[in-house]
Amino acid sequence: MERHLTSSIALKPRTRYWQWFLFALLALMCHTGRCNEVSQVGSAPSEWAVAESSSSSSATTYVADADFDVMPTEVRVAAGTTAYLSCRPRSLRNKTVSWVRHRDLHILSVGRSVYTKDGRFSVYHQRHTGEWTLQLRSVQLKDSGLYECQIGTQPTRSYFVHLQVVEPTTSIFGGPDMHVHEGSPVNLSCLVSQAVGQPEFFFWYHNGQVMEFGGDRTEKRQYFPETDVTVSSLLIKAAHVSDSGNYTCQPAHCPPVSAKVYILKGEQPAAMQRSGSALMMNAAGYWWRLSLVAAAMCYSSYSVGLLTLPMSVFLFVSLTSVPNFG
Structure with missing residues (x-):
């Protein structure tokens, strides 16, 4: 159902053509070489390197004293x-x-x-x-x-x-809201980073109650030392309506993180509408990113004054357009 909604998203034809036309115009102006500020900006990295090297050279370096055995510094x-x-x-x-x-x-x-x-x-x-x-x-x-x-x-x-x-950080992959059909598996992954090794324990809570594992409820833990990330995965093989609710992951010495799971029984128009709203926001976010890329590309190559008008028009049209459902 969500796949059908994704394919049905479309911008209004007139707005879509204007956006691509203005974007192509800005890209063409950025590559025609009307301004020579690129060569002037080229000297900046060397100045930064000098500043960086000068600041690093002034930093105090501490060397272990010979009167001490080598220990972690x-x-x-x-x-x-x-x-x-x-x-x-x-x-x-x-x-x-x-x-x-x-x-x-x-x-x-x-x-x-x-x-x-x-x-x-x-x-x-x-x-x-x-x-x-x-x-x-x-x-x-x-x-x-x-x-x-x-x-x-x-x-x-x-x-x-x-x-x-x-400071350790925690997040749940698949949250904060998850919609699953009855009988389908539920997989929640709790990611912990910056914890300096594996947390001593993970507690999972369902609606405020500590979860017990066994049968169709299992927990798998993995540690990736190269990135210092620990993952605790909660798996429910076949979800029932009683599995709906709030799930909280509480690692040792780390902040807790929660996600809500909705078990769908048959067709749920309300849930589908919520998914459609999320997809619409993603489409609007796409034009935000496209606008920022165009602005950054032109700003780095030319003077602001030359492109003030076309950039303003492009940003206004892109940021005020909202995708609709066809």
Whole structure:
């Protein structure tokens, strides 16, 4: 039924011809070479490269001190989890180890004593390895930055660890609304990215109740380390009317995401009309994208003044036209 509606979408003939005519006119003007501003703009990338190289050269580079064993200098964790920053001095000689946060130059700890009112921080020392670990629970985005492990010598010896806190994102493929005929399978895929590894668990809820898997309801989980994406797929082999409702995916330490599933019993004109409205909006969005492409192409090649009138006419006709159903 949706396929039939897709094929029936058509723009009004008169509006459609004007849109293609104006688009072709703009494209022709962009490639005739009436303006020479392209050669003038060509020098910009080299200036940007100089600015980029100059800014990068002024950045401070931190090199591991020879008085420390090699430990991770980049720690990447998901928001809401616990971060562990470690350093291992080779020889303390009765000197004190301190942790300093570079964002505000705040001394977080000296030895095993913590000097901050933030109760999320704690320090651990392993005697057999000589490792000093700064623990930060329930990390937040603002905790990102550089942390320094210092030995109280003269001059001071330091080991730098950069903490990066990322915020996980979740989405449901196939949502937010899904229309399925009774007896057909239902497949909802919950995608989690920026979680720094696989979430410890996934909870699925149906109308606020925790789902139990087994029989015709199964859950499959996949992890793709190259993109740091985890997918939890919920499959219902044969949908019944009772399977309608709200489905929520709740991964560990990640925001929940929901989708509504409508089980169609026979022909449902209301559901078909909702699908038709979505298709109409997609057609209107197509002309939006076409207009923006034309504007960007001409703006990058010529002066704005030369194309102000034709661009304005084209954008007005394209953005105000609404597809109809024939």
